[in-house]
Amino acid sequence: MDVDEASTSTAKMAKIESFESIYPGVLVSYGKFGKCHGSQCDGVPFETWPMEGRNFCEVCATKEYGSDFKNAKDLYSEISDAKLKCPAFDNEGSCKSEDIDIWEFYRGSCCEPASKVLTENKQAQEKQLKVVNQFYKDDFHSLQGIEDSHENTKNIIEKTEERLKREEMALKKMMEKVEKTKKYLETQKNNYEAEKKSINQCEKEKNESLKRFRQLSYEYHSVAAELSLDDEVEAKENRKQYLYCRVCGEFYNDTDRRKSFLTKCGHVACLKCFKDDFTDDIDHSSCPWHIRVMDCENEYYQHDVKTLYE
Structure with missing residues (x-):
């Protein structure tokens, strides 16, 4: 075997050397998802895919x-839950932790001595450099993404x-x-x-004026007939209705249909319309205009009714 073949063989062996052989005495527990069952890694990856009762890292799963x-139905990855000792466990000032994860182990972030610990094992050196370099790249891209988002x-x-x-x-x-x-509102x-x-x-x-106007216009009907009150609509209407009672519609005469008015409200009707509502038991009544022509709730006695010919 020449030198190049020997170097290649040594490199291949280095890639599959176990984590425990590179870092003896630091592995506390693989956890449920911290051990890879493949043959292409050191056995303690950062992420595994559970398949057929075994866990595989991405490299070993690809080989297998x-x-x-990854396109397999219902397949998903799990983050490693392996537990390790502090890298400087035996050094002075160590945190003596036996519960750090694999990220803290490679970064040496559990305590100050761990961040400064070095190893003489070439395989461990190579492993640390590769892993921490990958951490740096991942963190750099993550930082860029977060900064852009920020x-x-x-x-x-x-x-x-x-x-x-x-x-x-x-x-x-x-x-x-x-x-x-x-x-404004x-x-x-x-x-x-x-x-x-x-x-x-x-x-x-207006009602008081109209009431008085009605009384006067009918009392002085001959004078009112000669006047031209163009601005008074009610007067015109009264003159039109002058010949008959607006309540019963009968023409006025000299007997029971005599034109009369109620002194309280000034409404005009024939005498019979004013007296029709009186009975033996009731000696007063309401103005006949109340229901038949317009609302008027005035009550009156017979003596409140005056004829225009008295």
């Missing part, structure tokens, strides 16, 4: 089942803060507008109530 083994989050925060300021300004303006609208409500009072007062005064 092919490169597409920068993106920063940009989102800044944009969101700007949008919030705009929305707060818009809200402030809207609230000012709301307050102005509230004041309150003013209009006050105006409405004032106008309502004015309407009621005007309605009362």
Whole structure:
């Protein structure tokens, strides 16, 4: 066997040398998923795939089942739960821990002495360098990803803060507008109530004037007939209805259909319409306009009714 073949053979043997032979006395427990049952690794990987009752690292699983083994249905990986001793367990100042994971072991992060411990075993040196270098690459890419995400989050925060300021300004303006609208509404409500009072007062005064006008126009019917009161609709209507009773629809005459009015409200009807509701038991009645023509709830006695010819 020449020198090159011997070197190659030694390299192959180094790749499959067990973890325990490289780091004697540090393995406390493989745990449930910390041991690889393949022959292409040192037996203590960082991740294993449980298959057919055994655990395999990615290298050994590829050797055993092919490169597409990850596509198998319901197949998933498990993180190693192997437990190890502190790399500086026998050194002064060691944390003496026997419960560190494989990441802490290679990084030497469990205590200060562990971060400085060195080994003379060439296989262990090579293993440490490869693993820690891979850690560095993974951490570097992870850091880049997190930093990119952090920068993106920063940009989102800044944009969101700007949008919030705009929305707060818009809200402030809207609230000012709301307050102005509230004041305007309150003013209009006050105006409405004032106008309502004015309407009621005007309605009362209009009714009083109309009541008196009716009494006078029928009392002085000959004069009223000659007047042209174009602005008084009620007067025109009264003149149209001058010849007959608006309650029963009968024409006025000189007997029971004589034109009469009620002194309390000024409503005009024939005398018979005023007296029809009187009975022996009741000596007063309601204005006939109450039901037949328009609402009027005035009650009266016979002496409250006056004829226009008396």
